[in-house]
Amino acid sequence: MKSDRIxxxxxxxxxxxxxxxxxxxSFLVTIDGFMIASDIxxxxxxxxxxxxxxxxxxxxxxxxxxxxxxxxxxxxxxSEKGDIQLFPLKNSSILFVLSDSDSRPGLLQLRVAxxxxxxxxxxxxxxx
Amino acid sequence: xxxxxxxxxKNYCFQLSEYLQIACNGMHSVKLNITEDDxxxxxxxxxxxxxxxxxxxxxxxxxxxxxxxxxxxxKVEMKQLTQDEKKQIIGVKCEELIxxxxxxxxxxxxxxxxxxxxxxxxxxxxxxxxxxxxxLLEKDYKAALPVFTEIGKEFPGxxxxxxxxxxLGELL
Numbered sequence: 001m002k003s004d005r006i007x008x009x010x011x012x013x014x015x016x017x018x019x020x021x022x023x024x025x026s027f028l029v030t031i032d033g034f035m036i037a038s039d040i041x042x043x044x045x046x047x048x049x050x051x052x053x054x055x056x057x058x059x060x061x062x063x064x065x066x067x068x069x070x071x072x073x074x075x076x077x078x079s080e081k082g083d084i085q086l087f088p089l090k091n092s093s094i095l096f097v098l099s100d101s102d103s104r105p106g107l108l109q110l111r112v113a114x115x116x117x118x119x120x121x122x123x124x125x126x127x128x
Numbered sequence: 129x130x131x132x133x134x135x136x137x138k139n140y141c142f143q144l145s146e147y148l149q150i151a152c153n154g155m156h157s158v159k160l161n162i163t164e165d166d167x168x169x170x171x172x173x174x175x176x177x178x179x180x181x182x183x184x185x186x187x188x189x190x191x192x193x194x195x196x197x198x199x200x201x202x203k204v205e206m207k208q209l210t211q212d213e214k215k216q217i218i219g220v221k222c223e224e225l226i227x228x229x230x231x232x233x234x235x236x237x238x239x240x241x242x243x244x245x246x247x248x249x250x251x252x253x254x255x256x257x258x259x260x261x262x263x264l265l266e267k268d269y270k271a272a273l274p275v276f277t278e279i280g281k282e283f284p285g286x287x288x289x290x291x292x293x294x295x296l297g298e299l300l
Contacts, residue, residue, distance in 0.1 A: 004258065005261070005262065006254065006258045030264060032264075032267070032269075032295070032299065033295050034295055035288055036264060036265065037261075038288065047287075047295065110224075123265065
């Protein structure tokens, strides 16, 4: 098993923030609510985020089946100050991206589509 | 109270990629003259938001566009596009091309950078975190608990570790 897996994931998330203007934070959370990689500041409570994801999965069976476990879809929470986007991955984990009002959703989605492939490969210990 | 000192004002320069997005998304017709150390090294032409061509000292088209885009030391000057300069060479949407270039660059960079990371270069924290998170990904939470407990003792200020321990406490 590759020992640098988490370092790789953190670097990929960091690259996402640097390449897409308006991206404030991103993190990977397992379906059971464990944050396995992140590129976030101290102002975000990792435990609360993990718990939120887990409760979505546990309480919303249909939501989990139709959204979180269906790769290719995304779930967006919009607000005036920015938005939260959830991108389900193949391996029952979810990529969260927090953006501010300067975000560029089109560019973000294009970048995320590509980066997800690499993240999935890293999680599955595949060569990239 | 902090006051703004004029001498402390920072100059902010748009990057080339931002000029391109402004021109393309705004459907402008412009010529971007690109300089490095005050020397003109190339230009990119955009007509009504469509990318026409890129020229640098090594050639033109997509390759020149890529070289100019990835050069971090350039400055950009926006000029009006003349009728003579309206010649389409690049037939790809600007944003798509930027994305493609950055993605390729990213992947190349990822491969180069990540291949350099070997276990001996990882910090003791990273090595332990990798072990623990591998167990989480395998859903072996019983085995993960002592690993994170140990990390928590060694690195008590780490929020990620604390959140994982809290969550493990709920699930086990």
